[in-house]
Amino acid sequence: MQLKTMRAIRQSMLGGPEVLELVSMPRPEPRATEVLVRVAAAGVNPVDWKTRSGYGGIGKPPFILGWDVAGTVEAVGSGVTRFAVGDRVFGMPEFPSEAGGYAQYVTARARHLAKMPERLGFVDAAAMPLSSLVAWQALVDTASxxxxxRILIQGAAGGVGxxxxxxAKSLGAYVLGTCAPRDVTFLHGLGVDEAIDFTQQDAASTVRDVDVVLDLVGGPVSMASLPVLRDGGLLISVPPxxxxxxxxxxxxxxxxxxxxLVEPDRTGMEAIADLVEQDQLRVRVAHVFALEDAARAHELGETGAARGKIVLTAGAWARMPKIQSSVRQTIISTKCGAAAPQKETS
Structure with missing residues (x-):
């Protein structure tokens, strides 16, 4: 018997993490061209806590945060031909409108989702859509x-970076990336050609003839990136x-x-899934929280201390297949760590 209610994290006012409340509410039903997804995991991104505080564009509360989702198709609306009940899917539905990913169920337009790669677990899958789509749409669709x-990525060790x-490496580019000292080895492990410790080296004074700068830090970093670009080069500034x-x-x-501004993109998601299947793309998951601990997830995220993506789990995730992270993950019950000296603000 299918449940007609679900648990969700909803907020009725703008504010700090304390406004996030666990509620029971009616389960949504798919309309034409939509699917109902039983959410196994939902990604947490900076846009989530910015929207929670009042800087987003989904209107006034009450609303349910969350755009990155991974789970199983539970039902399909009329006209849907791409998916069937039982398919494992992931994506970033409806962005920047409300999607309601912090919940046990979510409805989404079928063309906002893609089938999950066989080798990917739900936690990793939930960590990927928004961040990987920002990177894909910037590097492929915008910069070609x-x-x-030669590509310089400012904030290369962050969630998008x-x-x-x-x-970028899968596209055959020569990649330079700025990072904190602790992440130099990590970036070399990803295949970066030059990892630049921004505490020891000023990229603006030492790097030249770059074709594209992808700035994920923002503020003065964008202006400081201009000298590294060749004539006719492209600066893509992501922080809003x-x-x-x-x-x-x-x-x-x-x-x-x-x-x-990233947008839902079935074609991009399918290309990302192909890279995962080819073992050319892995996500760094830092911390995993239960759905009811969403406030703690936001607290940690806002410190900048998470070295990787943060994910919420909406069910008995430990019993789901292929759930182990390809990089690293932990279960968190308390806030920990110190703020990173450089972080993405997108």
Whole structure:
């Protein structure tokens, strides 16, 4: 017998992590072109706590946060031909509108999801969509990166950055990445050609002739990235609150400058799934929380101390197949760690 109710994390007001409440509510039903997904895991991203605090665009509370989801198709609406009940799927539905990923069930348009790679577990799958799509849409759709291109990734060890490194390498690029001292070895393990410890080396004064800069840090880093670019190069600034007007003025006609807002992308998700199957893309999962501990997950995320992605689990995840992370994961019950000296703000 199918449950008609579900547990979800909902907020009725804007504020700190304490506004996130565990509630019981009616389970959604799929409409035409939608599927109902039984959520096994949901990713936690910086946009989540920014939206919780009032900087997002999904309107006034009450609402349910969360866009990155991985789970199993429970039901299909009319017109759906891509999926069947029982399929394992992952994706980033409805972004930037409300998707409701912090819940046991979510409905999504079928074309906002992709089938999970066989080798990927639910936790890893939930950690990937938003971050990997930002990287894919920046490097492939926006920059058209190809073999031999020189790419500098500012914040290369972060949630988006470490995936961008691997995607850029899969495209044949020469990849430079800035990071904290503790992550130099990690980046070399991902295949980065030059890992730059930003506490010891100023990329703006030592790096030149870069074709593309993917800035995941924002603020003054975008402006400081201009000198590294060749004439006709491209600066992609991902953090949403970076003022591009003075950067474009300084860049003049020499450098192209753009921002980017990620969007649901079935084709991109399928390409990402292919990279996973080919063992060219792995996600770094730092911490796993139970759904009811969403507030603790946000507390940790906002410190910048998580060295990798944070994931919520919405069910008996330990009994699900292929759930172990390909990099690293832990179960967290208390906040821990110190803030990282450099972090993505996207």
């Amino acid at each position: 990166v190809g073999p031999g291109d 470490h995936l961008a490194v691997q995607i 609150f970076t003022d591009l007007v003075p950067i474009r003025t300084a860049a003049g006609d020499r450098i192209r400058v753009t921002d980017i």
